[in-house]
Amino acid sequence: MADFLTTINGYIWSDSLVYLCLAAGVYFSVRTRFVQIRQVPEMVRLLLKGQKSASGVSSFQALAMSLSGRIGTGNIAGVATAIAFGGPGALFWMWVVAFLGASTSFVECTLGQVYKTRDPLTQEYRGGPAYYFSRAMAHTKAAPLFKVYAVIFAAVTVLACGVLLPSVQANSMTAAMNQAWGLSEWVIALGSVIVLAFVIIGGVKRIAAFASVVVPFMAVAYILISMVIVFANVGQIPEILTLVVRSALGLDSAFGAIVGSAVMWGVKRGVYSNEAGQGTGPHAAAAAEVSHPAKQGLVQAFAVYIDTLFICTATGFLILSTGAYRVFDGESADGAVLHEGGALPSDIAVGPAYAQTAVDTLWGGFGSTFIAVSLAFFCLTTIIAYYYMADTNLRFLVGKAAPKVVPVIRGTVGSNTTLVLQALILVSVATGALSTASEAWTLGDIGVGLMAWLNIIGILIVQQPAFKALRDFEKQKKEGKDPVFDPAPLGIRNATFWETYEPEGEREKATVSSS
Helix, strand or coil: CCCHHHHHHHHCCHHHHHHHHHHHHHHHHHHCHHHHHHHHHHHHHHHHHCCCCCCECCHHHHHHHHHHHCCHHCCHHHHHHHHHHHHHHHHHHHHHHHHHHHHHHHHHHHHHHHHECCCCCCEEEEEHHHHHHHCCCCCCCCCHHHHHHHHHHHHHHHHHHHHHHHHHHHHHHHHHHHHHHHCCCCHHHHHHHHHHHHHHHCCHHHHHHHHHCCCCCCCCHHHHHHHHHHHHHHHHHHHHHHHHHHHHCCCCHHHHHHHHHHHHHHHHHHHHHHHCCEEEEEEEECEEEECCCHEEEEEHHHHHHHHHHHHHHHHHHHHHHCCCCEEEHHHCCCEEEEEEECCCCCCCCCCCHHHHHHHCCCCCCCCHHHHHHHHHHHHHHHHHHHHCCCCHHHHHHHHHHHHHHHCEEEEEECCCHHHHHHHHHHHHHHHHHCCHHHHHHHHHHHHHHHHHHHHHHHHHHHCCHHHHHHHHHHHHHHHHCCEEEEEEHHCCCCHHHCCCCCHHHHHHHHHHHCC
């Protein structure tokens, strides 16, 4: 079975998917006139401003939910793996895919807002690729085809986020805790299941509240500690940058033979980490209460920067500046060692232990604990976000039958359907904690790859509403307005939520005047 899954993963993560991710990023960057550069000040402003409502979370909470899905084991174990099998140059290609992917994220997340809807049971906002695939082309002859495409994406997402991806997070968290404290895998598995069960049963509002508190704290703490260690080795920063760029471009003789691996692992782990184009970000984006879809598109584009340019870079510099890395030939830890920094003990496995060793070079004994705690927060919030995405797509698949199969019980949603999903994700966590790293990562890569193939191809077809929304947003901003979205004048059809939408402030005024 392991060999079969490895073969499947090889087909999914072929060079074609790597080139598709990069080409889509270039295309969307050009089409949006490099929105990821032009609108950075607006991204920051929108991040700090925003409202929530009974139906939607604030822009910041939506960002936190999105980051809770993006920031996980990919930011620590993923970066270590990329360096181990692709060399230091893999970090450069992670930067490239983040810069280009920010435009892809803008497009997909804006589409998520344009075609969002209200959950018929909870009245909370729901949306994502399955929703925009089924609605964007509903007025065309291709509507039946895209409805099937939406169903396929939703089913794949339930499988990926409910079964395949949680195991990776649980596995890395377990490895880090075992390295730090020697805890049994069974103890870690049981503790994780208990914590997750409490949060995911509470629904989207509890998920958003949990993420908005935990994610900023853990991200800032991790970056600060990493930067302290990097600055303790500040004299090596120019050398590190030179090493990263030279090895990425094949200019360093030690890594000349693995330039292709640097690109592959940089893009592979970059997409796994920041999720640009994967189709996960639009789910959180759709949950936000905003007056214009482009607002949340910009906020989510900035999330890619936070994930990769800040956190993954912190990990990369942490590992490289302390020499806590080892690069293997053949993209396997069984291959010959091409280069090593000199700080790793011979028995250290590829993964979070690289970062743990790096922190220990400055604070002996502190590194293992700090990385274990960081990964625990990162991974738990990521798994919670996976549950939300799987649940959203399950609701899409259930459709109008929701009132029958997902009854509202005492103000919360619960049924055999959702209970099965909750059980699946908890079993996946327990299984991942007890699996080998190779098995867990293979399953995770299959999930990410399948979603990325479907989503990127899909948004290349249904892209136009995102560009129209961006032009409309920028036009209203130039006129000094706080942009409010109206799809009709833009020729955007089937955006039914926005046809009757009133900004939060207008709704409050209407309520006061009527009373």
